[in-house]
Amino acid sequence: MARLKVPVATSDHVLGANSAAVTLVEYGDYQCPHCAAAQLPVKQILLRYGGRIRLVFRHFPLTEVHPMAGLAAETAEFAGGYGRFWNMHDAIFANQPRLSTHLLVTLVSALELSPRAFHEELASGIHARKVHADFLGGVRSGVNGTPTFFINGVRHDGGYSAPELGASVDNAMLTIAT
Amino acid sequence: MSTILRAGARAPGFKLHVTPDQVLLLDEIQGKRIVLAFYPADWSPVCGDQMALYNQVLPEFRSRGAEIFGISVDGAWCHQAFAQARHLHFPLLADFEPKGEVARAYGAYRASEGVCERALFVIDEKRAITWSYCSPIAVNPGADGILDALDAMPKTGE
Numbered sequence: 001m002a003r004l005k006v007p008v009a010t011s012d013h014v015l016g017a018n019s020a021a022v023t024l025v026e027y028g029d030y031q032c033p034h035c036a037a038a039q040l041p042v043k044q045i046l047l048r049y050g051g052r053i054r055l056v057f058r059h060f061p062l063t064e065v066h067p068m069a070g071l072a073a074e075t076a077e078f079a080g081g082y083g084r085f086w087n088m089h090d091a092i093f094a095n096q097p098r099l100s101t102h103l104l105v106t107l108v109s110a111l112e113l114s115p116r117a118f119h120e121e122l123a124s125g126i127h128a129r130k131v132h133a134d135f136l137g138g139v140r141s142g143v144n145g146t147p148t149f150f151i152n153g154v155r156h157d158g159g160y161s162a163p164e165l166g167a168s169v170d171n172a173m174l175t176i177a178t
Numbered sequence: 179m180s181t182i183l184r185a186g187a188r189a190p191g192f193k194l195h196v197t198p199d200q201v202l203l204l205d206e207i208q209g210k211r212i213v214l215a216f217y218p219a220d221w222s223p224v225c226g227d228q229m230a231l232y233n234q235v236l237p238e239f240r241s242r243g244a245e246i247f248g249i250s251v252d253g254a255w256c257h258q259a260f261a262q263a264r265h266l267h268f269p270l271l272a273d274f275e276p277k278g279e280v281a282r283a284y285g286a287y288r289a290s291e292g293v294c295e296r297a298l299f300v301i302d303e304k305r306a307i308t309w310s311y312c313s314p315i316a317v318n319p320g321a322d323g324i325l326d327a328l329d330a331m332p333k334t335g336e
Contacts, residue, residue: 157317
């Protein structure tokens with residue numbers, strides 16, 4: 001049973017309350033069609049369990065097959081520095097079929113972030129290092145493709161439909177109760 | 179599931195096509211640790227993910243003094259097309275003729291389907307297997323086990 005080797009930390013992007021009973025960690029790639037398809041079920045799960053669940057998103061870009069995935073992840077990290085990680089995250093997935101450098105710059109502007117700061121921060125490599133650290137942590141935890149989910153630290157080996165994710169979340173809730 | 183060779187066993191030698199006009203001998207690879215990743219077939223979705231992952235993790239293998247080789251019963255031309263389509267930066271070995279001979283030597287051949295198991299071997303500089311793992315055929319075994327095995331070996335040059 002694969003387990004999450006890198007605990008959730010302050011450097012992570014967290015959606016939901018830190019007091020939530022269940023933590024859903026997703027390793028994803030912004031150019032992966034399955035990750036885009038997983039957006040809806042993940043949101044359904046967050047709604048269904050309300051304050052009892054929180055989502056953490058970590059980057060796992062397979063840049064050899066998805067050449068825009070690395071830059072997209074860095075763009076989300078950049079937005080995260082200004083408190084807009086999840087806005088950018090959703091915007092990138094929503095626009096996945098036309099992902100390009102130009103589109104990412106457009107999204108930066110659309111979120112009223114500075115394109116100049118964007119270029120400077122990209123050039124500094126700070127976001128690339130964070131993305132790579134996420135990737136390596138994922139590899140060590142047994143992430144073997146995207147999306148890969150961990151529910152309270154245990155890899156979810158089923159599909160990413162809401163019923164399948166929900167069943168794993170229910171199990172995690174039961175484990176806590178016992 | 180086959181019974182694969184375990185840690186401590188000597189890695190069986192091989193002489194396999196690595197490109198349509200190039201042959202690789204295990205004994206030719208000097209002073210390197212070797213990761214052999216047997217997989218059932220080029221193009222099948224899970225294998226694609228597995229090889230794409232190893233492609234991405236390549237710097238981590240190399241920084242640990244290891245070279246990785248994918249190996250299946252597909253022919254060298256098939257491997258070439260697959261590697262080009264997936265931008266793979268590591269070699270794929272063709273266990274094609276006699277079919278599956280090397281996989282059989284490692285205990286990693288599925289005679290019922292005529293393909294390799296999804297089996298991983300880490301081999302040290304002296305050709306001893308230091309770690310092996312056979313994954314359920316439909317499950318991508320990832321790279322964590324390989325990296326843990328490489329990290330557990332003495333530092334290269336010692």
